[in-house]
Amino acid sequence: xxxxxxxxxxxxxxxxxxxxxxxxxxxxxxxxxxxxxxxxxxxxxxxxxxxxxxxxxxxxxxxxxxxxxxxxxxxxxxxxxxxxxxxxxxxxxxxxxxxxxxxxxxxxxxxxxxxxxxxxxxxxxxxxxxxxxxxxxxxxxxxxxxxxxxxxxxxxxxxxxxxxxxxxxxxxxxxxxxxxxxxxxxxxxxxxxxxxxxxxxxxxxxxxxxxxxxxxxxxxxxxxxxxxxxxxxxxxxxxxxxxxxxxxxxxxxxxxxxxxxxxxxxxxxxxxxxxxxxxxxxxxxxxxxxxxxxxxxxxxxxxxxxxxxxxxxxxxxxxxxxxxxxxxxxxxxxxxxxxxxxxxxxxxxxxxxxxxxxxxxxxxxxxxxxxxxxxxxxxxxxxxxxxxxxxxxxxxxxxxxxxxxxxxxxxxxxxxxxxxxxxxxxxxxxxxxxxxxxxxxxxxxxxxxxxxxxxxxxxxxxxxxxxxxxxxxxxxxxxxxxxxxxxxxxxxxxxxxxxxxxxxxxxxxxxxxxxxxxxxxxxxxxxxxxxxxxxxxxxxxxxxxxxxxxxxxxxxxxxxxxxxxxxxxxxxxxxxxxxxxxxxxxxx
Amino acid sequence: xxxxxxxxxxxxxxxxxxxxxxxxxxxxxxxxxxxxxxxxxxxxxxxxxxxxxxxxxxxxxxxxxxxxxxxxxxxxxxxxxxxxxxxxxxxxxxxxxxxxxxxxxxxxxxxxxxxxxxxxxxxxxxxxxxxxxxxxxxxxxxxxxxxxxxxxxxxxxxxxxxxxxxxxxxxxxxxxxxxxxxxxxxxxxxxxxxxxxxxxxxxxxxxxxxxxxxxxxxxxxxxxxxxxxxxxxxxxxxxxxxxxxxxxxxxxxxxxxxxxxxxxxxxx
Numbered sequence: 001x002x003x004x005x006x007x008x009x010x011x012x013x014x015x016x017x018x019x020x021x022x023x024x025x026x027x028x029x030x031x032x033x034x035x036x037x038x039x040x041x042x043x044x045x046x047x048x049x050x051x052x053x054x055x056x057x058x059x060x061x062x063x064x065x066x067x068x069x070x071x072x073x074x075x076x077x078x079x080x081x082x083x084x085x086x087x088x089x090x091x092x093x094x095x096x097x098x099x100x101x102x103x104x105x106x107x108x109x110x111x112x113x114x115x116x117x118x119x120x121x122x123x124x125x126x127x128x129x130x131x132x133x134x135x136x137x138x139x140x141x142x143x144x145x146x147x148x149x150x151x152x153x154x155x156x157x158x159x160x161x162x163x164x165x166x167x168x169x170x171x172x173x174x175x176x177x178x179x180x181x182x183x184x185x186x187x188x189x190x191x192x193x194x195x196x197x198x199x200x201x202x203x204x205x206x207x208x209x210x211x212x213x214x215x216x217x218x219x220x221x222x223x224x225x226x227x228x229x230x231x232x233x234x235x236x237x238x239x240x241x242x243x244x245x246x247x248x249x250x251x252x253x254x255x256x257x258x259x260x261x262x263x264x265x266x267x268x269x270x271x272x273x274x275x276x277x278x279x280x281x282x283x284x285x286x287x288x289x290x291x292x293x294x295x296x297x298x299x300x301x302x303x304x305x306x307x308x309x310x311x312x313x314x315x316x317x318x319x320x321x322x323x324x325x326x327x328x329x330x331x332x333x334x335x336x337x338x339x340x341x342x343x344x345x346x347x348x349x350x351x352x353x354x355x356x357x358x359x360x361x362x363x364x365x366x367x368x369x370x371x372x373x374x375x376x377x378x379x380x381x382x383x384x385x386x387x388x389x390x391x392x393x394x395x396x397x398x399x400x401x402x403x404x405x406x407x408x409x410x411x412x413x414x415x416x417x418x419x420x421x422x423x424x425x426x427x428x429x430x431x432x433x434x435x436x437x438x439x440x441x442x443x444x445x446x447x448x449x450x451x452x453x454x455x456x457x458x459x460x461x462x463x464x465x466x467x468x469x470x471x472x473x474x475x476x477x478x479x480x481x482x483x484x485x486x487x488x489x490x491x492x493x494x495x496x497x498x499x500x501x502x503x504x505x506x507x508x509x510x511x512x513x514x515x516x517x518x519x520x521x522x523x524x525x526x527x528x529x530x531x532x533x534x535x536x537x538x539x540x541x542x543x544x545x546x547x548x549x550x551x552x553x554x555x556x557x558x559x560x561x562x563x564x565x566x567x568x569x570x571x572x573x574x575x576x577x578x579x580x581x582x583x584x585x586x587x588x
Numbered sequence: 589x590x591x592x593x594x595x596x597x598x599x600x601x602x603x604x605x606x607x608x609x610x611x612x613x614x615x616x617x618x619x620x621x622x623x624x625x626x627x628x629x630x631x632x633x634x635x636x637x638x639x640x641x642x643x644x645x646x647x648x649x650x651x652x653x654x655x656x657x658x659x660x661x662x663x664x665x666x667x668x669x670x671x672x673x674x675x676x677x678x679x680x681x682x683x684x685x686x687x688x689x690x691x692x693x694x695x696x697x698x699x700x701x702x703x704x705x706x707x708x709x710x711x712x713x714x715x716x717x718x719x720x721x722x723x724x725x726x727x728x729x730x731x732x733x734x735x736x737x738x739x740x741x742x743x744x745x746x747x748x749x750x751x752x753x754x755x756x757x758x759x760x761x762x763x764x765x766x767x768x769x770x771x772x773x774x775x776x777x778x779x780x781x782x783x784x785x786x787x788x789x790x791x792x793x794x795x796x797x798x799x800x801x802x803x804x805x806x807x808x809x810x811x812x813x814x815x816x817x818x819x820x821x822x823x824x825x826x827x828x829x830x831x832x833x834x835x836x837x838x839x840x841x842x843x844x845x846x847x848x849x850x851x852x853x854x855x856x
Binding site: 032048049050051052053054056057103104105106107109110111112114115116117118119120121122123140142145146149150153154156157165188217218219251253254309333336337340341342459460464502503504506508509511512 | 597598611613615624625626629630632634635636637638639640641642643644658660680681682684687691694695698699700701708709710711712713714715716717718719720722723726727730731732733734763766768
């Protein structure tokens with residue numbers, strides 16, 4: 001620990017930001033490979049406490065090929081993933097991903113995950129949307145939670161790492177295309193820190209908080225997207241925001257897709273299983289984009305149910321026919337959520353649900369090894385991203401349910417190994433950095449934001465208006481005119497953001513300051529999402545334009561790349577890697 | 589609705605009252621967010637998932653430790669709410685407490701899978717086979733979200749700062765009860781101690797307040813049984829010294845009880 005530049009400098013070989021499944025899995029992979037060989041020291045950094053990351057809320061399952069002898073195969077899982085992505089996935093990455101997922105399921109089983117079992121003691125799997133084989137491996141309906149428990153507990157047995165709970169990372173330091181560390185605020189003391197590291201990993205998850213109704217945690221503000229964007233790094237495919245079909249009204253709490261995997265029905269106000277109109281063969285088990293659109297269509301055409309308490313329209317998710325025993329064994333958490341938040345027992349009553357913001361298919365532009373790519377498409381030396389924060393892209397324009405947690409595990413493994421190989425082979429020295437960069441960042445936060453006495457704009461008021469804008473204009477169905485309204489409003493909010501004034505001036509746990517910094521990230525992301533969506537004049541996966549209802553492979557079979565410019569994002573496009581299957585019509 | 593919050597800014601402590609619009613379906617966490625966003629930006633509390641699975645928002649609600657995100661106003665059946673930071677922890681600011689000691693105690697019981705051959709934890713060609721019934725022996729104890737609410741309710745934690753506490757002990761049992769784990773002997777030293785399982789008086793308060801139904805009190809009694817069985821089998825004498833009683837004097841700046849005019853119908 002050095003104090004040579006007026007702030008705390010902490011030296012590590014690797015600094016990992018974000019402690020969900022991807023971050024923890026990366027840390028473990030580095031430590032278990034090293035076993036003291038190089039004596040690598042790892043900093044594990046989270047803006048909340050370890051074990052509080054939003055991966056704990058993943059519910060239904062984690063897909064992997066476990067039973068080829070029963071008819072599953074890597075080809076089938078890859079095909080499901082690519083078809084689910086509406087052909088925007090990079091097929092080489094998908095092919096690698098499906099192969100590694102299997103080992104991850106078995107490895108974390110050894111580390112303690114209580115997978116549901118068959119009677120003979122082998123791991124049980126179930127159906128999920130868009131699958132051709134029931135390969136969603138699950139531990140009740142708390143799959144992500146149990147996976148987090150196993151990873152966190154396993155990490156505790158290693159020595160060569162330090163935890164930095166409640167440290168908010170404010171910037172990625174990059175000089176001459178080389179990663180040099182992260183700057184952060186220690187929320188407990190308010191001190192400014194520089195994590196000087198040879199390698200950095202961003203695993204900060206998604207950005208559901210851009211919306212009012214979301215299944216995502218208060219902490220899911222997409223900080224990693226903002227950090228990369230501010231560092232001049234490209235974001236990819238951000239206009240593809242996943243709406244999970246079954247969010248509990250009114251909050252949007254996740255009701256797992258596994259409910260439908262176990263056989264739940266979606267019914268409209270007339271008691272009709274309306275999915276027959278939209279996906280006659282898969283019905284309720286169509287991929288999420290299709291089911292979310294179906295629900296919104298039912299509501300738009302007057303077949304939704306009105307909830308007078310919240311003023312929201314919804315449809316019903318009916319699990320009554322599953323029976324109490326099956327519900328208790330396989331969906332106990334959903335029952336608990338119904339009881340605790342609405343006083344509804346799913347054994348006897350259906351749940352009111354509507355689509356809820358759930359996942360960002362887009363993210364930090366990375367290559368197949370998770371290396372972060374710069375504006376010209378070559379890797380930044382020493383920087384990786386994994387999990388939802390990264391966009392390889394495996395999920396293209398729509399992620400299949402049960403393909404989120406395995407992405408985190410697989411890419412935690414891949415990135416952990418790639419980081420280790422880099423340090424082992426290149427033996428990079430601890431980076432040198434001109435102090436001005438750090439002093440500038442310190443002044444931005446503590447002088448220009450915290451210390452500012454002028455201005456009258458309120459962080460929470462702007463955040464409220466941002467959420468309303470995204471909810472109203474950048475939702476499941478989009479139109480050019482709505483998106484234009486969103487772009488104008490976001491521009492206005494960004495302007496007002498320059499005049500925010502914080503009323504909490506303290507250093508200890510100044511959440512007002514943290515929320516202000518998050519809001520800065522969120523406004524940029526909202527702009528990238530809305531403008532990217534406006535430019536993409538087609539409908540593909542989660543991006544559904546009422547004014548351009550068809551997929552347009554001739555013009556839009558390509559990834560969106562957004563870079564920060566002086567007047568907002570600059571857009572360009574790169575091709576999709578198609579190695580196995582040519583795009584075909586997507587019918588379920 | 590009147591909301592009275594125990595506040596602390598690092599120097600002084602005080603009770604602060606807020607008058608807030610609330611619906612019966614609102615959670616305590618909704619109310620706290622409303623206060624912070626609309627009334628008082630300086631209020632400090634933790635939150636994340638807002639659905640009872642991350643364990644961030646443990647606090648004392650009308651005298652009872654609970655998760656703010658899972659407590660609905662309607663079910664409190666009181667006309668006002670009183671919120672305090674979790675008992676038995678050092679308060680850092682307002683409703684934010686210091687969890688350092690808590691996570692260290694948890695780590696001290698080696699809460700990870702232990703095999704006599706550690707290579708078995710690194711190799712993944714096949715899973716261990718565990719039947720659905722075997723799963724039931726430990727899975728309840730794996731529900732722990734590390735919210736720390738149980739320690740706030742525990743009368744023993746309140747008088748013995750060295751007591752491992754219900755969370756750590758419950759997690760030791762989670763692994764010991766797991767048919768895949770072989771680490772009982774590695775953990776026994778820290779458990780079979782005057783500040784370990786034997787300090788527990790089986791008040792059961794931990795299990796009463798646990799928001800996830802973990803039942804740490806049951807786990808601790810099972811641990812006692814396992815330890816006694818082990819001692820009998822190995823003819824080991826108790827290595828346990830009687831615990832020295834650590835009676836904490838209340839700190840000089842300890843919170844005073846709330847003023848008398850404040851009544852909670854049906855609460856406390």
